[in-house]
Each structure stands twice: as C-alpha cells, then as structure tokens.
Amino acid sequence: MTEITPIQVRYKEAEFTDELAETIGNVAFLEEPIFEEAKMPLQSQVVDKLADMLFASDMVLDMLRDERYPVPPHLLAVEPQVRRLYDEVNDLMKQLTD
Numbered sequence: 001m002t003e004i005t006p007i008q009v010r011y012k013e014a015e016f017t018d019e020l021a022e023t024i025g026n027v028a029f030l031e032e033p034i035f036e037e038a039k040m041p042l043q044s045q046v047v048d049k050l051a052d053m054l055f056a057s058d059m060v061l062d063m064l065r066d067e068r069y070p071v072p073p074h075l076l077a078v079e080p081q082v083r084r085l086y087d088e089v090n091d092l093m094k095q096l097t098d
Helices: 006-015 018-027 040-065 079-097
Strands: none
Touching: 040 079
C-alpha cells in the first residue's frame, strides 16, 4: 500500500470545494456489491432488464405525444420503431413470466 504524504493530502483537498470534499469524505465504501441482481436467478435478471426497456420506451412514447411541446418531425419519425420495440419487449416479458 502506498503511503499518502501530507503534501499530497493538501494538494488533493485544494482541488475540491469544501462541500464536495465533505461529501466525498462521508462516502462509505462497501465491500459487497450494492446491487442485489447477482443473487437473482438469471430469468429474473433478464425480466428486470426487459422491464427497464419497457419503461424507457413507454417514456419516449409519452414524450413524443406530449402536446405541451412541439416535437420536431425527425423525432416523430422514430415513434413507429419505438412502438414496435415496446410491443416486442412486452411480448418477450409475457413469454418469460407466463
């Protein structure tokens, strides 16, 4: 393990604002992974990621339909592909969860 000298510490502290340095100092480094995915069965992990895709594609569709903002034509052009992606991911999820 490399020892850090007081000069290095002062140099590093000068790079950060006090608030950022304090936040970094309060971070706890965990030896165990934060995400529990690795403990889930593979099928559950796949369904979880598909759910993320379904949620994201649904959000895109909602953004394209939001009447509060004008949507440029090049963005409207992707709506059919996003809709198809949503439908295909939804079908995959049904296959894996039925």
